[in-house]
């Protein structure tokens with residue numbers, strides 16, 4: 001490839017990143033080497049810091065640098081609204097839209113009989129505990145509009161019925177679509193048009 005073992009190694013690692021193949025990885029590495037002071041060194045430092053400190057929030061499953069994430073720590077986010085998402089990327093997508101002021105609960109996937117994922121593999125038991133512990137009055141199910149996402153939403157709705165007001169994202173999320181790929185406006189519209197289950 002580059003005829004240098006260290007550089008080849010870096011290219012191979014970069015090529016494993018989502019959205020990057022070998023060709024993009026080679027271009028990225030070349031760019032990093034040319035921008036050593038501006039990009040490569042700060043990037044390496046930032047990666048080391050995150051490698052040392054990144055962890056999952058024990059409460060909601062978000063990724064941060066402390067045992068309890070900033071959103072769970074913030075009293076301002078204790079609005080009584082809890083938004084349930086499949087993945088941290090979905091939480092970040094919601095935060096980018098900037099319209100939701102409550103807290104989140106990251107399931108860490110969806111129920112899937114095919115892949116052997118049951119309720120205990122997801123953070124569903126913890127979700128039930130949080131409703132009483134944090135005085136949650138509304139649970140917003142912001143799961144992907146896929147078959148597994150909707151199956152999971154119905155399962156959670158069954159589990160929580162009568163305990164709390166249940167809503168789900170409506171208008172805006174395309175069938176088969178994933179939250180992380182939506183633009184901010186679509187996410188905002190979908191959140192505003194949430195409906196009772």
Ligand SMILES: [Zn+2]
Nearest residue numbers: 057060069072
């Ligand atoms: Zn948290």
